[in-house]
Amino acid sequence: MKATVFGLSAAVLLHEICLLRILSIAYWHHAAALVVAVALLGFGVAGTVLALAPRLKAPATVPLCAVLYALLVAPSLLAAGAVDFNILEVGWEPAQWLRLLALEAIFLVPFLVAGLGINVALALAAERPGPTYAANLFGSGAGSLAAPLLLALGPPAGVLRYAAALAALTALAAGPRTLRLVSVAAAAALPVVPWPDLPMSPFKDFASLPDKREIVTRHGSLGRVDRAVVPALHYAPGLSLTSPVFPEGQTALFVDGHLAGAIGGAGHLPHTLGDLPYRLLGRVPERVLLLGLGPDLLRAMLVVDPDRNLLDLAGVPGKAEEPRAFLDRAEAPYDLVVHHVPSLHAAAETPVLTVEGLTAGLAVAREGFALSCALTTPPRAGLKLLATADLVTSHVVAARTADRLCVVLLHRAPTAEEKARVIAFCEENGFDPVRPADWGFPEPFHITRTPLAAPGGDYPYDIRPATDARPYFFKFFRWSRITDLFAEGATTFVEWAYVAMIVALLEALLLGALLMAAPVALSRAARAPALRFVALGCGFMLLEMAYLARAMVRLEGPAAAAAAVFGGFLVGSGLGSLCSARLRHAALAVAVLALPGYWIMPSSTILAAILCAAVAFPMGVPFPEALSRLRPESVPWALAWNGCASVAAAAGAPLLSSSVSIPFTAGAAALLYLLISRR
Amino acid sequence: MRWRAAFLLLAALACGQEPAKPPEPPPSQAPERPPGWPPQHKGDLFGKNREWMVTKQLVPRGISDESVLRAMRTVPRHSFVPVALRGHAYEDRPLPIGHDQTISQPFIVASMTEELRLKEGMKVLEIGTGSGYQAAVLAQITPHVFTIEIKEPLAIAARDRLRELGYRTVQVRHADGYYGWKEEAPFDAIMVTAAAPHVPPPLVEQLKQGGRLILPVGPPLGTQDLRLVAKDEKGKVRSRSLYDVRFVPLTGSLGEEKKGGAGGGGEGAKEGGEGAGK
Structure with missing residues (x-):
């Protein structure tokens, strides 16, 4: 039975990670997160199903659920492919909301079945869980560690077949003979049968650009990277209106279907805003460090990006590492550090773009640290970037076009010659100097509806500089302006990615409440475990998510962060649960360790994993201990409460961290464990 | 004596007169209008719908240029949408026309046209023919309309439709709109009806001094900034943000036969060329 639980748990976690990748490629990242968050409610639903159908609590249910789950994975993908969902239309097309619900329901089913199997196993072992x-x-930990390795081998839909086959195989350990035969047949067939996949949205850059050729695709845990020659492409951020040279003959690079950059055809570069730091210095320095991709790839001595596939396909000398981690460890200084800020979603950690990140970048740059970003209307990223730069240094040179801003942080005030070069560059190309403020032209080249001036207190967007405690540069949503969602023209201005996160949380809470409301009203057995198991579910997920966000800032990259945190938490808590009968005051230990562990997280992946395992060790105790003290009829309800709370907390943690701070999220988890320790 | 008196009388009269003016030259010829221009559309069943569209959707939102309003009252918008959607042709929204393209919301068509400040006789280039409706509106104001469409089936259909409706002065080309129409440059006005990641410099180059270029700039599937680019009499180029809109991407190339580049991609957006923010 334990082997079945291990295998099924590994398969489910692999499924979750693969599904997030599949949906990020097919749709957009925030849509993927939304669907997966609600799909995981299947675990909560499983607890309710078990409580309402106690006859399912039998040993045969566990391997049966494993096989059934394995056989449902492919049909769920097929069914999802038949749903014509377009997240871009949710703002004005009510039918898209129904399609979103349909997708969530489709993906919920296999997780419900798997959750039922795991919950039955826990219920059967309730006296000593x-x-x-x-x-x-341990199974979940193994799945999370295996995921990045398997995702490097091919498309995530293909990796999913191995998760399904693994789940089917687990029935061998515990099922009756007939079921074992089915299990073997399924495990043999699933890896080789044609496997469905979701097509990429036709509205993504990669899908919509015509006449692509010489396409090369690589898959990895950070995304699907495509390279293609695209005659239609004229990628030139910040191009002058009067540029005599146009970008042509470019090879485009895409990540999950989004255009990430282009190589080749660089004759137009001197007529782009990104040339500002070079014109300021009067030359292209020898040691240019480029963080992430950018138009000036060929000028860089070294390019640092977390995605090895992206660097390989770009064909540039690169280091596959999170740029911030590279800056923190850089030994030799560079002449110029350059970062072209990509457009990311609201919950994306952006360690380079915090106050501490810009400080680290400037410290490594002998001459200056240049950043460029897109300008929207009303401006958001541009204002935040300027505000952040102002906290790092008082020597900032910046210029803009109508839709692009370039900011250069310097160690000292620019000289008269540098000023003359910048003014000439701007006049030649029709750019407007923004900083220093007195460099601006009396008649700007670009008149916009909302200028780049420091706004008043009621600005509709959150433009406070990001910090390491709140490293969410692209979080612009302000809770105080939530009523803007319903204003006329809201589709234009609302941060829909953040709204998607809020909707995910609301759906998780609402569905969880609906699942539990009637039983709670009718059954004392349902009420008894509620508080403790909700607190356990929330506390575990909040702390794990807080540590993951912290690791994204400290470690070498997202893959390292996920491995250290998920692996450390799951293995550590697994070891703790093995010793649960012998440990006391475990919840109090978590409450004490949570925040210090967050603050001292080392930058080494292995040490970070050890730290996470140490903090998580006592986290494995309260759940089985509490489960063992319940009456048998309350056990399924406890699993339902815990499942729903875990999902809600997983959806709520990014909102909490981005709205307040990551330490606040860790502190909230610590408080929950403190409350658990008092009961 | 009598003839001398008559002569003296005539001379005296002549001295009090203004000197004789040279004969007036014949009146100068006004520019010739092409035959059949502008096209007239009378007697169709949707005249009242067009009037309603103008009075309820355009005038209240600030469209005041009489030539634009006249054009919007004249052009049979319903002839540019699929038959099944003709009942919706004059509603305040875009409509699909096939090939993942749309015909823009009437307000957007009128607003963009008004921003160009067109006069009869001006030369205008449109990138993104789509159904041909916008070209027809432009052609009601000036006969010299050149329009480029990247999708060949749309270009052919638009050309045929425009001819049938009497817009014979409109020249339609299947081409890559990023590079404009060099042979006919310079233009008094240029309109792009598909989202572009940046303002294509070739189009700015093909703008006359004193000319205006209007286009949506921004990410293809989000909100774009409707931007007006003006080239002054000295050739200096400046841009101004007008308001937020949504348009289809400026996609395109002609494949491998010609040197590639981004081109026009139809008219309006799936979500609509909404006048959001104005």
């Missing part, structure tokens, strides 16, 4: 819970945690 520690080892079974440990198997669940």
Whole structure:
């Protein structure tokens, strides 16, 4: 039974990660997160199903659920492919909301079945749940560690077939003979049968650009990277209106279908805003460090990007590392550090773009640190970037076009010659100097509806500089302006990615409440475990998500962060649950360790994993301990409460971290464990 | 004596007169209008719908240029949408026309046209023919309309439709709109009806001094900034943001036969060329 729980848990976690990748490629990242968050409610639903159908609590249910889950994975993808969902239309097309619900329901089903199997195993071992819970945690840990390795081998839909085959195989350990035969047949067939996949949205850059050729595709845990020659492409951010040279003959690079950059055809570069730092210095320095991709790839001595596939396909000398981690560890200084800020979603951690990140970048740059970003209307990223730069140095040179801003942070005030070069550059190309403020032209080249001036207190967007405690540069949503959602023309101005995160949380809460409302009203057995298991579910997920966000800032990259945190938490808590019968005051230990562990997170992946395992060790105790003290009829309800709370907390953690701070999220988790320790 | 008196009388009269003016030259010829221009559309069943569209959708939102309003009252918008959608042709929204393209919301068509400040006789270039409706509106104001469409089926259909409706002065080309129409440059006005990531410099180059270029700039599937680019009499180029809109991407190339580049991509957006923010 424990082997089945281990295998099924590993398969489910692999499924979750693959599904997030599949949906990020097919749709947009925030849509993917929304669908997966609600799909995981299947675990909560499983607890309710078990409570309402106690006859399912039998040993045969566990391997049966494993096989059934394995057989449902492919049909769920097929069914999802038949739903004509377009997230871009949710702002004005009510039918898209129904299609979104349909997608969530489709993906919920396999997770419900898997959750039922795991919950039955836990219910059967309720008197001594520690080892079974440990198997669940170890399995989840194994799945999370295997995911990045498997995702590097091919498309995520293909990796999913191995998750399904693994789940089918687990029935061998515990099922009756007939089921074992089905299990073997499924495990043999699933890896080789034609496997469905979701097509990429036709509205994504990669899908919509015509006449692509020489397409090369690589898959990895950070995304699908495509390279293609695209005659239609004229990628030139910040191009002068009067440029005599046009970008042509470019090879485009895409990540999850979004245009990430282009190589080749660089004759137009001197007529783009990105040339500002070079014109300021009067030359192209020898040691240029480029953080992430950018138009000036060929000028860079070194390019640092977390995605090895992207660097390989760009064909540039690169280091696959999170740029901030590279800056923190850089030994030799560079002449110029350059970062072309990509457009990311609201919950994306952006360690380079915090006050501490810009400070680290400037410290490594002998001459200056140049950043450029897109300008929207009303401006958001541009204002935030200027505000952040102003906190780092008082020597800032900046210029803009109508839709692009370039900011150069310097160690000292620009000289008269540098000023003359910048003014001439701007006049030649029709750019407007923005900083220093007295460099601006009396008659600007670009008149916009909202200028780049420091706005008043009621500005509709959050433009406070990001910090390491709140490293969400692209979080512009302000809760105080939530009524703007319903204003006329709202589709234009609303931060829809953040709204999607809020909707995910609301759906998780609403569905969870609906699942639990009637039982809670009717059954004392349902009420008894509510508070403790909700607190356990929330506390575990909040702390894990807070540590993950912290690791994204400290470690070498997202893959390292996920491995250290998920692996550390799941293995550590698994070990703790094995010892649960012998440990006391575990919840109090978590409350004490949570925040210090967050602050001292090391920058080494292995040490970070050890730290996470140490903090998570006592986290494995309260759940099985509390489960063992429940009456048998309350056990399924406890699993339902815990499942729903975990999902809601996973959806709520990014909102909490981005709205307040990551330490606040960790602190909230610590408080929950403190409350648990008092009961 | 009598003839001398008559002569003296005539001379005296002549001295009090203004000197004789040279004969007036014949009146100068006004520029010739092409035959059949502007096209007239009378007697169709949608005249009242067009009037309603103008009085309820355009005038209240600030469209005041009489030539634009006249054009919007004249052009049979319903002839540019699929038959099944003709009942919706004059509603305040865009409509699909096939090939993932749309015909823009009437307000957007009128507003963009008004911003160009067109006069009869001016030369105008449109990138993104789509159904041909916008070209027809432009052609009601000036006969010299050149329009480029990247999708060949749309270009052919638009050309045929415009001819049938009497817009014989409109020249339609299947081409890559990013590079404009060099042979006919310079233009008094240029209009792009598909989202572009940046203002294509070739189009700015093909703008006359004193000319105006209007286009949506921004990410293809989000909100774009409707921008007006003006080239002054000295050739200096400046841009001004007008308001937020949504248009289809400026996609395109002609494949491998010609040197590639981005081109026009139809008219309006799936979501609509909404006048959001204005």
